[in-house]
Amino acid sequence: MKFTSVRELIPNTLQNIFRKHGVMPTYLLSPEVLEDQSCVDVLKSLSRVELGSHLHGEFVEPMKKPIGPSISDFQAMYPPEIEAAKIANLTRLFEEKMGFKPTSFRAGRWGISPHSFQILEDLGYLVDSSVTPYFIWKFPDYILDYKTAIDVPYFPSAENLLLRGKMRLLQVPVTICSHYGQWFNKVSPCLPNFAKEILIKVPLWRPMWLRPTYSDFSQMKHVIDAHIAAHQDQEDIVLNMMFHSVEILPDENPYDFDKKRIDLFLNSMEQTFDYLNERGAQFLGLTDVHPIFERKRGRKN
DSSP states (O other): OOOHIIIIIIIIIIHHHHHHHTOOOEEEEOHHHHTOHHHHHHHHTOSSOEEEEEEOGGGSSSSOOOOOTTOOOOGGGSOHHHHHHHHHHHHHHHHHHHSSOOOEEEEGGGOOOTTHHHHHHHTTOOEEOOOOTTOEEEETTEEEEOTTOOSSOBOBOSSOTTSBOSOSSEEOOOOEEOHHHHHHHHHGGGSOHHHHHHHTTSSOOOOEESOTTTOOHHHHHHHHHHHHHHTTTSSOOOOOOOOOGGGGOTTTOTTOOOHHHHHHHHHHHHHHHHHHHHTTOOOOOHHHHHHHHHHHHHHHO
8 A cells, every 4th residue: 555645645735624623633543554564653743633543444453454555444333242352452562663552443434343342441442533414334244323323422332332321431423413313313212102203203304514625615605504503502602623634635545536626625624714713713623622511510519
């Protein structure tokens, strides 16, 4: 693998944009990146960034597979002991290469299992960001249903990862807007089960991402405004943008973006940062969100 996006685009393009707008990014690193020393050297040289881990389970033991274009494991498909071993090995690899333990995590392809959060918490992680509210991911061998997921940071239940509970690990979902989905999630606690089952099948969710891969500036501005309006009663509102660094690389991005489309991507992202600065946003790493919500939980108890 070339890793051009890590070796060149992160230090020479993305970091310049982030510094210009006062953004503190979180780079979530998969095992194949951590095993490339040139990538590690670049990432260790960066300032005002957070580095966390990102599991592509096929690229770490046990049952490690050769790197190839057709590989697509999901950690949710592993037996619990295999998933735990892979996350533990990824965490050890990260610590060996970076010199400290990661505290933020995202599952590759959003593929958390019912056991993932407890495994992460036991390893000392503070934040996971694997939930994509209002989406159902349908793959040949697995379905990930986040359609009714909470769309703000929350401490999950160990028994049901999509519900609030008492875990120490904080879930910080990617910011995705669905007006119907937000309405449904607010009213569903008051509805009988048969009504929920009917309403959840209504095709009105139309999710929009805070993600320059899928959304231009006007769409991301709409997501920001709608998310803030939906949660205006909250003391702290978190917006979580995501994308892959390889998406701005003409020769390697998975969407066949040409230079014109990549320029639109970068311009939309910069316009979004400008808009957030105008609104007085504070840019944080993923783990920085944890103590804010831990203090809020402490005040309630």
